[in-house]
Amino acid sequence: MTMLVTGWVAIDDIETPFGAVTNSLGGSATCAALAGSLFTPVRLVAAVGEDFPDELRAKLVRPGIDISGLVTVAGSKTSRWGARYHYDMNNRDTWYPEMGISVEWKPTLTAEMAASCTTACIAAGHPVDQRNLIQSLVSPRATMVDTIKLFIDEALDDLRETMRHADFVTVNESEAREIAGMPSIARAARFLADSGPKGVIVKLGEYGAAFASKDDYFIAPGYPLENVIDPTGAGDAFAGGFMGYLDTVAEITPAEIRQAIIYGSTTASFAVEGFGPSRLLTLRREEVEARYREFRMLTHFEVRE
């Protein structure tokens, strides 16, 4: 069992009503790798520039993550991202992405990596690059792609094609509506699941997540957090936890997919308790398991026969 994680490793500046961080470790692949490594060995494939600080790299040097695929590209700059969140946390101003190396660089796998990765968690990137990664894997058990509005706006046909090659697709609510062209989340999720991947996860932020496949529909609640510090990376922490758990199961059944969604919701709920991936850096599997059981307590109700 080994999970490939690709996406951005970045330097972030974030401000929320509860504080601010600058020149902080960030990026989609960072959050997904940290979350996934709670469940299964992770191989991180990403690029940074010559300016990527050693102290940020040091945070990724962990027993569960193989960073031999983290490439430093000479003459390039690390991608940077800055955002300010407002009081209700559902709105943010993105100050800038400084695109940097993560945009130009095409992730590729060595033959050894392509043969050994059993699952792949592919964060937002150009859909053609995502598809190439999926196709380069020798015998993947499950693959997942995430996306962002940029690619829906600029590469929708490629994205739709990539969705047909992936097992799972994660989108947020507005993306689901936009790709499907339908106002109902349920209808959009079912439409997307019918038109390509095995399963579509619609991330609903603080309200949880909905999952649709051809045969199943599942709703996971949002964990009732009292102190959300920074929502950055929650979706990536979800993706990493979801695929990381799936990498460990004997068989990928509808019941296991539901459990994976709760594990993803759990890792995401921890992620937002600190700035960027800071909470994920200290998170332990026992904490994940305890909150998983809490999710059950939060949602259980009796059905009379």
Place this chain on the structure above:
Amino acid sequence: MTMLVTGWVAIDDIETPFGAVTNSLGGSATCAALAGSLFTPVRLVAAVGEDFPDELRAKLVRPGIDISGLVTVAGSKTSRWGARYHYDMNNRDTWYPEMGISVEWKPTLTAEMAASCTTACIAAGHPVDQRNLIQSLVSPRATMVDTIKLFIDEALDDLRETMRHADFVTVNESEAREIAGMPSIARAARFLADSGPKGVIVKLGEYGAAFASKDDYFIAPGYPLENVIDPTGAGDAFAGGFMGYLDTVAEITPAEIRQAIIYGSTTASFAVEGFGPSRLLTLRREEVEARYREFRMLTHFEVRE
């Protein structure tokens, strides 16, 4: 078992992207009474003006609803409400409420009614009137009050006092944040539950509902509706289904409260499938039970020991 339902019986004009109705039966008490009557006998206490059409009154003449408490006030006009919903259904323009008789009229109970009603579902109204109703009940098993932004803005101290007298309070998300003065739904719900009623239900629209009491926290998902026709009255249908079910249970336990929330979510999910209360007028208990079981299918996941 008998449930008192008070609130507005009104005449509505509603426009959504899917159509429009004019001079249609509406009002909070109408929706709550129809939903509640699927579970338990309802006594409706409300006022209309001399202009209230016989054909609207006829819709309320049903085996499960006693409308002897529906008063026609001479020289008065029925309350009217008009709204236009936008494409995403979470936003609406309220054209007008024509306040009418429902605003001035103070609901009172006959001694027989005060003695015989075992539960009370008290829709939005002035908190002092709501409190008077609760206090006039001889031996209520459970009471519930709903509110609207108007009373949070203009009678917050009275509302807080009323919340201490009610067993259950329903609020929507922004109301919960506003009354508690806290941005987190979970924190606001727990704060409100600690400061007065036995339980607080935060209605989350299409995302479902959250319930907080001193000892419990429960999250019910939104039913994944593909065709929402008109959200008007969903909260009232929730309240009616919730209290209507609770009126029938042997003992009001945390487990029964959770079931009541799912029944409330179920009746609300049907309500939005038609304009105003139209779907509730044809709804059968078997349909409610089938969807209740679907809620379980939608949310169930395994927990390994």
